[in-house]
Amino acid sequence: MTIDRKALASSLDETRKDVVALARSLTLQDLKTPMREGTWTVRDMLIHMATSEAGLVNTAKRIAGGQPHASPGFDIHLFNQRQVEKLQETSVDDLLARLEVSRAEMHKTLEQMTEEELGVQGFMSSGTPIDVLGVFKRIGQHEQDHCRDIRAAIGR
Numbered sequence: 001m002t003i004d005r006k007a008l009a010s011s012l013d014e015t016r017k018d019v020v021a022l023a024r025s026l027t028l029q030d031l032k033t034p035m036r037e038g039t040w041t042v043r044d045m046l047i048h049m050a051t052s053e054a055g056l057v058n059t060a061k062r063i064a065g066g067q068p069h070a071s072p073g074f075d076i077h078l079f080n081q082r083q084v085e086k087l088q089e090t091s092v093d094d095l096l097a098r099l100e101v102s103r104a105e106m107h108k109t110l111e112q113m114t115e116e117e118l119g120v121q122g123f124m125s126s127g128t129p130i131d132v133l134g135v136f137k138r139i140g141q142h143e144q145d146h147c148r149d150i151r152a153a154i155g156r
Helices: 005-025 028-032 042-064 076-086 092-112 132-154
Strands: 121-123 129-131
Touching (some): 005 092, 028 042, 042 076, 042 121, 042 132
Antiparallel strands (some): 121 129
16 A cells, blocks of 8 residues: 555645634634533633644554553543643644644654554554554544534634
8 A cells, every 4th residue: 555645744734724724813702712512612622733733643653663552541531631721821823833843743753654654553542443544644634623613613
């Protein structure tokens, strides 16, 4: 199987443009808007998005490196909540800067992985089965899903 890395990276970069445009358009009131789940605000979701790619890239590295499961006792929901709490005072511009850093690492990691590594099977931190290539694809899906969630919350 030959992976078109450039096409995948380009697709992820297009999705990222949507994230950045949405984040830059948010007003202070938008950031305070509760999400439909009721526990997070739009700001919290944006923080989650700003930290998720780095976690997903680490998941890809973990699986490719032969560790198919997350560390015993790892709780993805608790981890995500802690990230949101730690970065509560972070500006939107600083969150966007985090996204730039994680995107550069994603590109580097995707480029360096062999075809064999991209096919290694493992599990997301949630326990969902996935291969390494699927983790990279999940980055874009995750961003699209949460952009939709934010737009729904603020009525756009």
